[in-house]
Amino acid sequence: MITMKDIVKEGTDVLRIKTKEVDIPLLEEDKEALLCMLQYLKNSQDPSIARKYKLRPGSGLSANQIGLDKRMFASLFVNERNEDTEYMMINPRIVSHSVNMIYLPEGEGCLSVDRDVKGYVPRYERIKVKAYDINGKEVEYKLKGYGSIVTQHEIDHLNGIMFYDRINKDNPFKLPENVEIRSLY
Ligand SMILES: CC(C)(C)[C@H](NC(=O)Nc1cc(F)cc(F)c1)C(=O)N(CC(=O)NO)CC1CCCC1
Numbered sequence: 001m002i003t004m005k006d007i008v009k010e011g012t013d014v015l016r017i018k019t020k021e022v023d024i025p026l027l028e029e030d031k032e033a034l035l036c037m038l039q040y041l042k043n044s045q046d047p048s049i050a051r052k053y054k055l056r057p058g059s060g061l062s063a064n065q066i067g068l069d070k071r072m073f074a075s076l077f078v079n080e081r082n083e084d085t086e087y088m089m090i091n092p093r094i095v096s097h098s099v100n101m102i103y104l105p106e107g108e109g110c111l112s113v114d115r116d117v118k119g120y121v122p123r124y125e126r127i128k129v130k131a132y133d134i135n136g137k138e139v140e141y142k143l144k145g146y147g148s149i150v151t152q153h154e155i156d157h158l159n160g161i162m163f164y165d166r167i168n169k170d171n172p173f174k175l176p177e178n179v180e181i182r183s184l185y
């Protein structure tokens with residue numbers, strides 16, 4: 001069972017590498033790891049389990065956040081149609097995206113970052129992602145709103161990018177001028 005001690009913190013090299021593509025079909029051990037990552041998110045969103053094991057409620061977790069140099073992540077959130085949605089994406093790549101951008105008005109955080117970093121993180125409002133699922137089948141997902149934000153946050157991790165790399169250095173609350181950007185809420 002993954003708990004907070006298994007989640008590596010910023011400053012650890014594995015969070016700054018471009019993670020390796022996972023061999024398809026997945027080895028049993030890779031399937032296990034990915035299922036454990038999704039189980040962490042489920043446990044962390046269950047108040048009694050989260051309290052019992054002192055888990056930080058999370059909506060996304062990338063393999064390198066648990067020390068694995070593998071291009072895969074899990075996510076769990078309520079989508080725009082108010083449905084509980086879970087993804088386990090292997091070798092994901094954004095194949096197209098909207099011009100419009102969005103951001104979380106409260107800014108972003110990270111399970112690997114134990115400090116508040118203020119500022120807006122501009123993300124594409126809509127993205128189309130190609131990936132493999134846990135059974136090695138090629139899949140394509142369209143994500144928008146919060147789902148789009150989480151997916152971009154996790155794919156950034158797989159490329160060694162932290163959310164604060166995307167905050168404007170001079171003025172953290174400055175938004176890009178050249179595009180239409182709105183707060184998610
Ligand atoms: C960093 C932290 C504040 C813990 C953030 N919390 C979060 O997303 N909580 C949450 C969201 C829900 F939709 C439902 C719910 F039950 C709990 C999070 O998990 N992440 C994931 C992360 O660090 N992945 O590497 C950071 C978010 C910032 C933008 C998207 C994900």
Ligand SMILES: [Zn+2]
Nearest residue numbers: 109110111112
């Ligand atoms: Zn993160």
